[in-house]
Amino acid sequence: MLVQKPFFELFFSYVMRYWPRILNLTWQHITISSIALAITLAVCIPLGIYLTKNEKLAPYVIGAANVFQTIPSLALLGFLILIFGIGNDNAICALFLYAMLPVLQNTYAGIKSVPQHLVQAARGMGMTEYQILLKVQLPIARPILIAGIRVATVWIIGTATLASAIGGGGLGRLIFSGLASIRNEVVLAGAIPATILALTADQGLKWLQEFYSPKARALRHARKTRSYDQQM
Amino acid sequence: MVLFEQVRKVYEDGTVAVDNLDLEIAKGEIAVLIGPSGCGKTTSLKMVNRLEALTSGTITVDGRNINDVDPVKLRRNIGYVVQEVALMPHMSVAENIGTVPRLLGWDHKRISKRVDELLALAKLEPGKYRYRFPEQLSGGQKQRIGVLRALAVDPELILMDEPFGALDPISRENLQNELLDLQKVVKKTIIFVTHDMDEALRMADKVVIMRQGRIEQMGSPDEIQENPKNDFIRGFIGEDRLAQISPDSPVEPLIQEPLLRVKPSVSAAEVLDLMEDEGCETAQVIDSDDRWKGMAMLGLLKRAARKGGAVTNGVRVDRKLFSEDATIRDAAEMLSDQDIPIPVVDEHGSFIGVVSSAGMAKLTISRLTRKGKGGKA
Numbered sequence A: 001m002l003v004q005k006p007f008f009e010l011f012f013s014y015v016m017r018y019w020p021r022i023l024n025l026t027w028q029h030i031t032i033s034s035i036a037l038a039i040t041l042a043v044c045i046p047l048g049i050y051l052t053k054n055e056k057l058a059p060y061v062i063g064a065a066n067v068f069q070t071i072p073s074l075a076l077l078g079f080l081i082l083i084f085g086i087g088n089d090n091a092i093c094a095l096f097l098y099a100m101l102p103v104l105q106n107t108y109a110g111i112k113s114v115p116q117h118l119v120q121a122a123r124g125m126g127m128t129e130y131q132i133l134l135k136v137q138l139p140i141a142r143p144i145l146i147a148g149i150r151v152a153t154v155w156i157i158g159t160a161t162l163a164s165a166i167g168g169g170g171l172g173r174l175i176f177s178g179l180a181s182i183r184n185e186v187v188l189a190g191a192i193p194a195t196i197l198a199l200t201a202d203q204g205l206k207w208l209q210e211f212y213s214p215k216a217r218a219l220r221h222a223r224k225t226r227s228y229d230q231q232m
Numbered sequence B: 001m002v003l004f005e006q007v008r009k010v011y012e013d014g015t016v017a018v019d020n021l022d023l024e025i026a027k028g029e030i031a032v033l034i035g036p037s038g039c040g041k042t043t044s045l046k047m048v049n050r051l052e053a054l055t056s057g058t059i060t061v062d063g064r065n066i067n068d069v070d071p072v073k074l075r076r077n078i079g080y081v082v083q084e085v086a087l088m089p090h091m092s093v094a095e096n097i098g099t100v101p102r103l104l105g106w107d108h109k110r111i112s113k114r115v116d117e118l119l120a121l122a123k124l125e126p127g128k129y130r131y132r133f134p135e136q137l138s139g140g141q142k143q144r145i146g147v148l149r150a151l152a153v154d155p156e157l158i159l160m161d162e163p164f165g166a167l168d169p170i171s172r173e174n175l176q177n178e179l180l181d182l183q184k185v186v187k188k189t190i191i192f193v194t195h196d197m198d199e200a201l202r203m204a205d206k207v208v209i210m211r212q213g214r215i216e217q218m219g220s221p222d223e224i225q226e227n228p229k230n231d232f233i234r235g236f237i238g239e240d241r242l243a244q245i246s247p248d249s250p251v252e253p254l255i256q257e258p259l260l261r262v263k264p265s266v267s268a269a270e271v272l273d274l275m276e277d278e279g280c281e282t283a284q285v286i287d288s289d290d291r292w293k294g295m296a297m298l299g300l301l302k303r304a305a306r307k308g309g310a311v312t313n314g315v316r317v318d319r320k321l322f323s324e325d326a327t328i329r330d331a332a333e334m335l336s337d338q339d340i341p342i343p344v345v346d347e348h349g350s351f352i353g354v355v356s357s358a359g360m361a362k363l364t365i366s367r368l369t370r371k372g373k374g375g376k377a
């Protein structure tokens, strides 16, 4: 008990004193993670779609993404210093490489999971290949796709704390400097917001995933039907 | 309306699926392609809307060589119904029916008016069904929607590939009748694929019997029945077999696929869900070696599900027939005793199929109609 009280006092006084800095670093953290996520999605979703049309390439590309994902993240950051030097570019690139796998794999698997007879039927009704992708394959693959994005997002937010190890910004700054100076209150001032960010993003995407689940959709439509009937 | 001239299809692997097919289908006619599995029915159909390219020959639709029409445009003007129904699971009934109108850029009002009109045509109350999802429909309802979707933009020509093949005999017969009624109103040209001779004889204006990519015989249902060209056709019509059937003949011609097959490892609760979806009260439990493990029954399953058990805790194994010695009389007696499907197994315990009262009724009806030589019921 005696030990805890001064620690919380320390923590609160640190937060009270440095909250603008904590907010600033949180914002940096969000920025780095968002850019990394945006690049991941912009590259991996089209790439995953491309792989469903060129299946021979799929094992190689997904294999490569798997390799990046397997390299310990700190080591990956280290390697990339050779290319990008130190700073946020390096961190963002590493986060992208690290998070490729779940998005790529789930895009590929999601689209492959769409039964071939549905694609044939869509084609038979006169949809162009682009319309088949947009109106049939992607919507049906959506829950699997969002699941992959969810995994990638949590990984990115978590791993972004390591960015400061190579000179990037973000909440990792507090964690690393706290660890170096053995000041737990500083470590926590970085770790707590990082955790909240990851959990919030996770919950948000989980909600989205449920929003598009067949059950939720059927419920929404049942409501729509009822309100329609009342109008009649 | 549709003209096949010397149409040939060789797949990349060298399979000759369709071999020099010549066929003319008149406007407003239902032409039924029938033949054993793999004889080229699906391929012939898919060449009409260019889902498969012709290797040689020409197909003309409404006087135009299909190869001169953009495939996407061509397909939007030809209705297409497939066995798997293939309703889009993420779209409501209204969205599914409205697919082609949307592709053609119709405005919302016009689409929803058309959707309601079509639902009413199939005697499905629009207010009730418009916003349902495919998973909330029975098999028969799904296929009705599949047919309506093909009718949405009022195409002259409709292709149907075993549209009722996955349905139980009773729904199938209902849908056949509905389609025939509908056809009296809409008068489309329909190419209809099936492997069920009874269905062909009921639906067709022209029956086209195919074998190994070629036409074996073609004619009206009456012509085919009165003058089967050879033993292949006779065998296919099943005339001899049906003529000789007596109560003491083997049960074999009555055997059908069960509505529901499940693996022994599935939980009782899951099977209850499946039964509800299929609208049936029994399911056959069959392992991966095709061995019959019992017939799951609604009452027993409910009890097993409450205990959280596997489906095998809710089965009956004593009520069955052996394919080698069971007669139609045996089946009839068992069915009049208790009107639920009877599983049929062979001497090794492998599952063959089920005999149901619907199958029994169907056999009786087809015998009666054949005797009277009236092709169409």
Ligand SMILES: Nc1ncnc2c1ncn2[C@@H]1O[C@H](COP(=O)(O)OP(=O)(O)O)[C@@H](O)[C@H]1O
Pocket: B011, B012, B013, B015, B016, B017, B035, B036, B037, B038, B039, B040, B041, B042, B043, B044
């Ligand atoms: N995509 C394909 N590639 C190679 N062979 C095929 C393909 N599709 C069908 N076939 C073959 O062509 C023949 C006719 O097939 P199909 O038209 O589907 O027959 P049916 O519909 O009468 O059962 C069969 O031997 C089948 O194995």
Ligand SMILES: [Mg+2]
Pocket: B041, B042, B043
């Ligand atoms: Mg077929």
